[in-house]
Amino acid sequence: MSSTSSEAVKAQRSLGSRIADVLSGGFVRVFLIVVGLFWLVPTIGLLLSSLRTPADMSSSGWWKVLSQPSQITFDSYQRLLENDTITGSLLNTIWITVPATLLVVVIGSLAGYAFAWMEFPGRDWWFLLVVGLLVVPVQVALLPIAKLFGDIGIFGSIIGVILFHVGFGLPFAVFLLRNFFAEIPRELLEAARLDGAGELRLFVRVVMPLGGPAIASLGIFQFLWVWNDMLVALIFADSGSQPITVALQTQVRQFGNNIDVLAPGAFISMVIPLAVFFAFQKQFVSGVMAGAVK
Numbered sequence: 001m002s003s004t005s006s007e008a009v010k011a012q013r014s015l016g017s018r019i020a021d022v023l024s025g026g027f028v029r030v031f032l033i034v035v036g037l038f039w040l041v042p043t044i045g046l047l048l049s050s051l052r053t054p055a056d057m058s059s060s061g062w063w064k065v066l067s068q069p070s071q072i073t074f075d076s077y078q079r080l081l082e083n084d085t086i087t088g089s090l091l092n093t094i095w096i097t098v099p100a101t102l103l104v105v106v107i108g109s110l111a112g113y114a115f116a117w118m119e120f121p122g123r124d125w126w127f128l129l130v131v132g133l134l135v136v137p138v139q140v141a142l143l144p145i146a147k148l149f150g151d152i153g154i155f156g157s158i159i160g161v162i163l164f165h166v167g168f169g170l171p172f173a174v175f176l177l178r179n180f181f182a183e184i185p186r187e188l189l190e191a192a193r194l195d196g197a198g199e200l201r202l203f204v205r206v207v208m209p210l211g212g213p214a215i216a217s218l219g220i221f222q223f224l225w226v227w228n229d230m231l232v233a234l235i236f237a238d239s240g241s242q243p244i245t246v247a248l249q250t251q252v253r254q255f256g257n258n259i260d261v262l263a264p265g266a267f268i269s270m271v272i273p274l275a276v277f278f279a280f281q282k283q284f285v286s287g288v289m290a291g292a293v294k
Contacts, residue, residue: 043270050076050263057259080264088240089247090268095158096233096243097226100165104222105215107166108173113203115174116181117189127178133171141168142235149236156238164236165226173218180214181207220277227273244269 048062051072056064065071080086114120115127145164149155154163184207192202208215230245237246248265 043267043274046263046267046270049259050267052076054259057263076261076264080261080268083261083265085247085251086244086261086265089242089244092158092237092241093227093243093245093269096161096165096241097223100162100169100226101219101222103162103166104169104173105219108170108177108218109208109211109215110203111170111174112177112181113207115178116184117207118199127174130171130174134175138168138231142232146235155236156241158237158241161233161236161241161243164232165222165229169222169225173222176218177211177214180211184210223276224273227269 045062048065049057051074052062052065053071053073053075056071111130115123115130145167146155149160149163154160189202189206192206197205227243228245229243230249233243233246234249237243242250244265248262248269251262251265
């Protein structure tokens with residue numbers, strides 16, 4: 001009986017080993033590379049379209065430039081830099097995205113540490129309230145917060161857009177970082193306290209370096225969400241504070257054939273988040289893997 005079960009276990013393990021060998025083989029890697037390149041086709045197509053003249057774009061597809069490299073021109077990007085609406089909206093996007101990301105990361109880190117390692121009245125109930133806010137859809141709060149911002153005089157400004165993104169980004173940030181910080185060994189924190197470290201110094205010198213991967217992952221998520229947002233900006237931003245997503249949509253509505261500005265503008269709007277993601281790719285993967293292991 002025992003020998004039979006032992007042989008079955010060995011057979012099962014050998015089957016699992018064979019599956020693992022197949023999945024780690026060269027064919028699977030080539031397949032994943034092909035899939036990755038396939039997902040990059042729209043980005044490549046948009047880049048090549050932005051390097052063509054409107055006449056070429058209306059007469060043939062973007063892949064025509066592969067056989068006729070002479071079609072490549074940077075005139076569209078020159079016209080883009082001369083378009084005050086697009087350039088101004090790109091700056092507005094930066095002014096919205098960077099503060100909204102930094103505020104969520106800083107406040108979320110402090111609150112996550114407090115919920116994980118500090119004792120205060122009602123800590124667990126407050127954390128449950130934060131978790132409950134995760135299920136509140138953005139659409140429910142648009143009109144009430146718009147009325148509130150109008151009453152205090154920040155509706156239609158960049159500050160209003162930033163505050164909305166910070167408010168809806170904090171529940172997820174606190175939930176994520178609290179769970180990550182709670183996995184830090186208590187002995188490590190106690191040793192730092194015995195050495196005379198206060199809570200602020202403990203947070204900066206011990207918790208922040210250990211939580212770097214999770215913080216980087218949160219920063220990337222928040223940056224991508226704010227940069228690509230259009231719903232919130234359509235409601236809370238006026239013509240002087242609109243980000244590039246709203247500006248491109250406005251260009252489409254006003255100038256249906258304004259492709260020489262839309263193509264390079266859309267590519268710039270797409271390539272900046274991609275550059276941020278690839279720049280912090282290692283930290284992002286480390287944070288995801290650390291959370292999976294824990």
